[in-house]
Each structure stands twice: as structure tokens, then as C-alpha cells.
Amino acid sequence: MxxxxxxxxxxxxxxxxxxxxxxxxxxxxxxDYIRGTLDDKELEERIKSELDGNPDLLKEYxxxxxxxxxxxxTNLEEPPPHYFNSLLPIINxxxxxxxxxxxxxxxxxxxxxxxxxxxxxxxxxxxxxxxGFRNSGFRETPQFIAHGYNDSLIPEIFNNTGETIINSTxxxxxxxxxxxxxxxxxxEVTAMDVTTTDVSATGIKYKKIKGSKVKSGSMxxxxxIFSAVTDEEFNDADEVELMxxxxxxxxxxxxxxxxxxxxxKNL
Amino acid sequence: xxxxxxxxxxxxxxxxxxxxxSSFLNGNESAFNLIVLKYQKKIYxxxxxxxxxxxxxxxxxxxxxIKLYRSLGNFRGESALYTYLYRMAVNYSLNHLKKNKLxxxxxxxxxxxxxxxxSDGENIDEKLDADEKTRLLKKAxxxxxxxxxxxxxxxxxxxxxxxxxxxxxxxxxxxxKANYFHAVKKIGQIIKNKKGFAL
Numbered sequence: 041m042x043x044x045x046x047x048x049x050x051x052x053x054x055x056x057x058x059x060x061x062x063x064x065x066x067x068x069x070x071x072d073y074i075r076g077t078l079d080d081k082e083l084e085e086r087i088k089s090e091l092d093g094n095p096d097l098l099k100e101y102x103x104x105x106x107x108x109x110x111x112x113x114t115n116l117e118e119p120p121p122h123y124f125n126s127l128l129p130i131i132n133x134x135x136x137x138x139x140x141x142x143x144x145x146x147x148x149x150x151x152x153x154x155x156x157x158x159x160x161x162x163x164x165x166x167x168x169x170x171x172g173f174r175n176s177g178f179r180e181t182p183q184f185i186a187h188g189y190n191d192s193l194i195p196e197i198f199n200n201t202g203e204t205i206i207n208s209t210x211x212x213x214x215x216x217x218x219x220x221x222x223x224x225x226x227x228e229v230t231a232m233d234v235t236t237t238d239v240s241a242t243g244i245k246y247k248k249i250k251g252s253k254v255k256s257g258s259m260x261x262x263x264x265i266f267s268a269v270t271d272e273e274f275n276d277a278d279e280v281e282l283m284x285x286x287x288x289x290x291x292x293x294x295x296x297x298x299x300x301x302x303x304x305k306n307l
Numbered sequence: 308x309x310x311x312x313x314x315x316x317x318x319x320x321x322x323x324x325x326x327x328x329s330s331f332l333n334g335n336e337s338a339f340n341l342i343v344l345k346y347q348k349k350i351y352x353x354x355x356x357x358x359x360x361x362x363x364x365x366x367x368x369x370x371x372x373i374k375l376y377r378s379l380g381n382f383r384g385e386s387a388l389y390t391y392l393y394r395m396a397v398n399y400s401l402n403h404l405k406k407n408k409l410x411x412x413x414x415x416x417x418x419x420x421x422x423x424x425x426s427d428g429e430n431i432d433e434k435l436d437a438d439e440k441t442r443l444l445k446k447a448x449x450x451x452x453x454x455x456x457x458x459x460x461x462x463x464x465x466x467x468x469x470x471x472x473x474x475x476x477x478x479x480x481x482x483x484k485a486n487y488f489h490a491v492k493k494i495g496q497i498i499k500n501k502k503g504f505a506l
Contacts, residue, residue, distance in 0.1 A: 068488040077466060107495035111447075111463065114440040119351065119361050127351075127365075128343050131372045138373070 066090055066097070074105050320345050324388040331379055339379070343372050346389065350396050356464045357400035357456065359445035363407075367399045374399075386474065394475045397461070401453050447497040451490050458483055459490035 066087055072078040073087045090097050289297065318330050320341050327345075331338035350371055355364035374395060382391065448456060457476060461467040462483075473480040 064485070068484040071487055071491045072462075072484070075463075077462075079468075103495060104491055107491050107498065108463075110440075110498065111444060111494065114444045115437070116355055116359065116441060117361070117437075119355075119365070123365075124347055124351070127347050127368065128340055131343055131369050131376075132340070134369060135373055135376050 067100070070097075070101055070104050071108060074101065074108055325384060328379060328382060328384070328388065339376055342375065342388070346392055347372070349389070350392055353393060353396045353460070353465065354400050356460050357397070357448070358403055359441060359448065363403060367396070367403055371395050371399055390471075390475060394477075397457050397475060401457060404449055404456070405453070443498060444494075447494040450497050451493055454478075455486045455490035455493065458486040459494070462487050 065083065069078055069080075069083055069087060073084060078084050078087075091101060289300070292300070318327055318335075318338060318341065322341070324342075327338045327341050331342075347368065351364055351368045354367045354371070355361065358364050358367065371392065375392065382388070386394075448459070451459065454476070458472055461472045461475065462469075467475070469480045469483045472483050476483075
């Protein structure tokens with residue numbers, strides 16, 4: 041069988057005699073030839089004739105024969121008596137041990153699961169709510185605060201550092217501890233919530249605008265916060281913005297106005 | 308007793324491998340026992356010839372069959388069950404040897420010294436007892452590169468054809484003959500370095 045791939049390839053003879061080359065096929069087939077496992081009769085004949093005429097190949101043949109003979113004569117000890125009778129029970133035991141271990145782990149996971157499910161559900165609701173809250177676009181309406189409220193307060197509120205916060209209406213410095221457990225004004229609640237619970241800043245904004253009162257320490261009164269902002273207020277804000285746009289538009293030259301109108305029509 | 312042990316439902320140890328596997332997949336757990344009983348000796352000796360040590364071979368044989376138990380569900384029958392097992396045995400043995408190469412080399416360095424002290428200038432076959440020969444062979448075989456080791460074992464001990472070896476190792480047949488030749492040469496060199504063996 042030709043497995044070396046290239047019969048004509050020449051290789052330095054292992055005897056390291058310069059210039060003495062031998063086809064790889066012959067060289068690599070020597071171990072099989074020695075053991076009588078060569079199934080290519082043609083190759084076998086070729087090796088036989090090469091051995092007759094090439095003393096270096098004969099030397100290589102002798103070396104390999106000695107190695108193969110040594111390995112062949114080195115018999116490994118038989119396994120202990122009854123080894124093969126006891127192997128199957130051991131394997132079965134290990135399989136079942138692994139099974140029961142897996143079952144224990146599974147049961148443990150199940151037992152944790154009954155606590156994990158409600159906790160995860162709550163977290164999921166909060167996450168979904170927050171995502172929905174963000175996507176609703178409420179965060180993208182800074183003009184609510186910009187109109188008539190102290191803008192400088194916004195970065196303070198969003199800071200969420202837990203440090204002192206300036207009250208927007210009277211610039212009184214306060215900490216979370218000051219308002220704990222009492223009914224406070226919306227601005228105070230804003231400051232307290234931010235410093236103590238890191239509740240969404242978006243919610244805080246609406247508290248400020250509405251100026252309504254909420255109980256301090258109530259963590260997730262998001263619905264209350266939502267309800268605190270009425271449609272009327274949204275419409276008011278839109279109206280203010282519209283008015284400013286109108287005045288900006290009217291101050292433009294007539295040709296620019298007509299360009300803009302044309303573009304709007306094209307849309 | 309023997310009869311009961313070797314039967315699992317309608318199948319027995321002489322049944323076709325595919326029938327045994329189908330039976331196992333249909334819920335007959337005892338069918339797995341038939342596979343173990345059928346192949347345990349062959350697999351043990353494949354591994355033993357690679358790792359030489361009985362305890363290591365025992366561990367690896369168990370691992371191979373446990374792995375088979377877990378993977379029988381995914382066995383697609385693309386190759387014969389024995390080829391599948393053989394491949395696993397070779398891979399597990401090679402991994403084991405790889406893991407233990409450092410430890411083995413330390414042990415062997417110690418052994419090397421004791422060999423030198425005992426046998427300077429004497430003929431290896433005359434002087435070495437069976438244990439020493441085994442240790443020397445272990446050193447020689449474990450010193451081979453992985454592929455050469457696998458090819459040597461399959462060709463020398465199991466008389467597998469190069470085509471069969473290529474299927475097991477998932478390589479092309481070309482070059483396997485060269486691997487075998489180089490493995491024999493290298494074993495000779497390792498033995499020579501150890502013993503002053505006239506190679």
C-alpha cells in the first residue's frame with residue numbers, strides 16, 4: 041500500500057552517508073517489511089532487492105529490527121485476576137453515582153428556583169417598566185424643567201452621589217436624613233429619593249413640576265408620579281414650544297418662510 | 308449464570324452493535340452492559356499499551372465507557388461502534404499522557420539514573436528484568452509525539468491498516484507510514500540513550 045504519497049521522493053539515508061539517497065517509500069516501509077505486515081508485494085520485492093545491494097539500508101534494517109524485537113518482547117503484565125469481571129459493576133456504580141449527584145444538583149436548583157422565580161419576576165417587571173418608561177420619551181423632555189424651574193438643579197439631581205442636594209426653590213442645603221419619615225414637599229422628596237434610593241431621575245422631574253406631596257420613604261410610587269403629570273401640563277408645554285417656534289418663524293424673511301413651507305409640503 | 312449475565316432482553320453479546328444501541332436507546336439500560344462486556348478487554352488493552360500502567364489504563368477505560376453511556380444518545384452510527392470507542396480510547400489516553408508528561412518526565416529522570424547505575428556496558432535484553440523493560444518502554448512510548456504514539460500503537464499492537472488508522476485519527480492516510488517509521492526510530496533512540504543499547 042502506498043501511503044507516503046511520493047515514491048520518487050529521495051531522502052538522506054539515515055546512515056548519514058553524504059549523497060546516499062533512498063526513496064522514502066522503501067525507507068518508511070521498513071518497519072512493516074520487518075514485521076511482515078506489508079501488503080504491497082511489489083514494494084516488498086523492491087525492498088528485498090534494495091537490501092541485497094545496499095549495506096546502509098541493511099544497517100537501518102538491523103537497527104529497526106532490534107527496536108521492534110525489543111518492543112515485541114516487552115510484554116505488559118496481565119491485569120489483576122477478575123479485573124474484567126469487576127469492571128462493569130464499577131462503571132455502573134460510577135454512572136449511577138454521577139446520576140444521583142446530578143439529581144442532587146437539580147433538586148438544589150429547584151429549591152432555589154422557588155425563591156428565585158418571584159424575585160426574578162419583580163426584577164423583570166422593574167426592568168420592563170424602566171425600559172418602557174425611557175422609551176415613552178418622557179426623559180427626552182427637559183423643557184418641562186427648563187420652563188420656570190431652576191435648571192442648575194438638574195445636574196445635581198442626576199448626580200445621585202448621595203451627598204447633599206440644593207433645594208430648587210429656596211436653595212436650602214439639605215440631606216436625606218432631614219426629611220425621613222415626614223410628609224415633605226415635592227422638591228424635598230426629589231432630593232431625598234435621589235440621595236437615598238437612586239430612583240429614576242425621570243420620575244423626580246415630574247414630582248418637581250407638579251409640586252404635589254408624597255410620603256417620604258415610599259420607594260416605588262411611579263404610578264403616582266405618572267398621575268402627577270396631567271395631559272394638560274403636556275399640552276401647556278407643547279403650546280409654549282409652539283409659540284416660540286411661531287415667533288421664530290415669523291421673524292424669518294419671506295423667501296425663507298416660503299422655502300420652509302415648501303419643504304414641509306414635500307414631506 | 309453466565310447466560311443470564313450476557314443477555315439483555317432479546318439481544319445478547321453477539322448481537323449486532325446497531326441492535327444493541329437501538330435497544331439501549333429504547334430504554335433497555337442493560338444493553339449498555341452488553342457493550343461494556345463486549346469491548347472492555349479490547350478497549351482496556353488499547354489504552355494499556357498507550358499508558359502502560361494498569362491503574363491509569365483502568366481509570367481511562369472506565370472514563371471511556373462512562374463517556375459512551377452519556378453520548379450513546381448522540382451516536383449517529385457514521386462509524387462502527389468499535390471505531391468510535393477506539394477513537395475515544397486513543398484520545399483519552401493521549402490526553403492522559405499529555406497531562407502527565409511533566410510528572411512522568413520527572414519520574415523517568417529518576418529511573419534513568421538507576422538504569423545507568425545498574426547496567427553500564429551490558430546488553431539490555433540480558434540484564435533488564437521485565438519491570439525495567441516495561442518502564443523503559445513506557446518512557447520510550449510516552450516520549451513520542453502524540454500522533455506518532457497513536458500510529459505506533461495502532462499499527463504495532465493492533466495491526467490496523469493505515470486506512471483504518473486514518474479514519475480513527477481523522478487524518479489522511481498519507482504520512483502515517485512515515486509517522487510509524489519515525490516512531491520506531493525514536494523509540495530506538497530513547498532506549499539507546501537510556502541504556503547504551505546498541506542501535
